Amino acid sequence: MPQTPLSIPLDRTSPVPLYFQVAQELERRIMTGEIPAGTRLENEVVLAGRLGLSRPTLRQAIEYLVDRGMLVRKRGVGTQVVRPRVRRPVELSSLYDDLDRVGEQPRTRVLSLAVAAAPDPVAARMELSPGTEVYVIERLRLARDEPLALMRNHVPLGLVDLDEERLSASGLYQLLRGAGVTLKIASQSIGARNATAAEARALDEPRGAPLLTMDRVVYDDVGRVVEVGSHVYRASRYSFELTLTG
Template identity: 35%
Template sequence: MASLPPRADLARSQLVALLGQLSEGDALPGERELAEQFGVSRMTLRRAVDELALDGTLERRPGAGTFVSRSRMTRRIAMTSFSDDMRRRGLQPETRVLSFATRRANRVSAHRLRIPVGDSIVAFDRLRSASGEPLAVETTMIAAALVPGLREDDLSTSWYELLADRWGIIIDRAGLEMEAVLPRPEILSQLGIDAAQPCIQLKVTSLDRNGRVVEVGRSVYRGDRYSLGAELIGPPDHSVQQTNAPRTSKGER
């Protein structure tokens, strides 16, 4: 990134000093007020604000203003539960069941769960919070035959722990699709965010050790509170084998 002109760089330093007096989520004073306070033009101030918005220090919300960014929690893409993740951060995981129903699988849900059309499935939505702050809405579907006796009041704890402890079901691996979304109005309300706030949506198909589909689900995480991280491992080093391998004729791979 190119360096700022001296006046914009000074305004940036003054902004950073001001942020030290504010808390996460606080709104900045208006552009005109700040420009007058720092003795710079509004264009110069805007350059400084742009710089801090690009590095994530500030957050612009259309129609609302500019705010001190809230720190994001990095969610590792791994087979861990929301409850375990929050406890490791020293936060208290909380769950509120939004809906719970048993119904017959239609063609789409039967295909995703790999069960016959018409089989009974359990579907539920949960609001996941940490120390009182809503963070995600989770939707889950599972074949009812896998979880006999499952009740709504069972769902106030870790779902993976419940599967393992009561029915001996161990989630071994999962397929994952991830995308940025603007959530539906009901999810906006449940998460307490405005319509301009993007979220991270994960679609998951979880399997047990025998390759059987256990559940399919969708989780919508607040984009202002979450980022996603993963560890990427390079391919094996075959240099030794390749060095000692016999030469191949032209055209072979």
């Protein structure tokens, strides 16, 4: 897409740094689709002059958005808007809820739903006897009709009635909460690995593409394990976001 002249109002009396005012406004326009993916920004010198900014100030704003995965610098092309990554806070929430909250239009394709004996390692994590039957759920989660994650979940029987129609229409945590389950705490590990051929096909990625992984065990308010999940996410479209305090 061609370069687009930008006009951004700046409050020079505000304590908010000018670079951050520019970055916030560009981020807003990208997230709302006002500046669509593929748009090329003007030359830094031209844009800085139009906005009345120094080139280092403008560059700081652009670098901020590059770091957030919203802009990319391409040799011979310039600075270009890319489809922003889904940035998910690491907290006890479902991917469906997180996507819905930021307007990413989540959709679920149920690949399989069965009642089967939990594999021994899963049964141990669920604090169940070997061979205990549980729900085994395989789903593909999409954001704006684009594949984002493959999710495998094990849920004890007797907590909630699950079927493909309900799982397609809602997030798993919504269904659990609707059945009166109070999600309290989770143990979670995050990692990375390369996609298998099957995962790459499902997620529309090349074979061996980097994937983010998340394994989670969720407990309710009386200490029962209510879910064991193992998910993989497209690293090109997804990131985890953590807030650290000292």
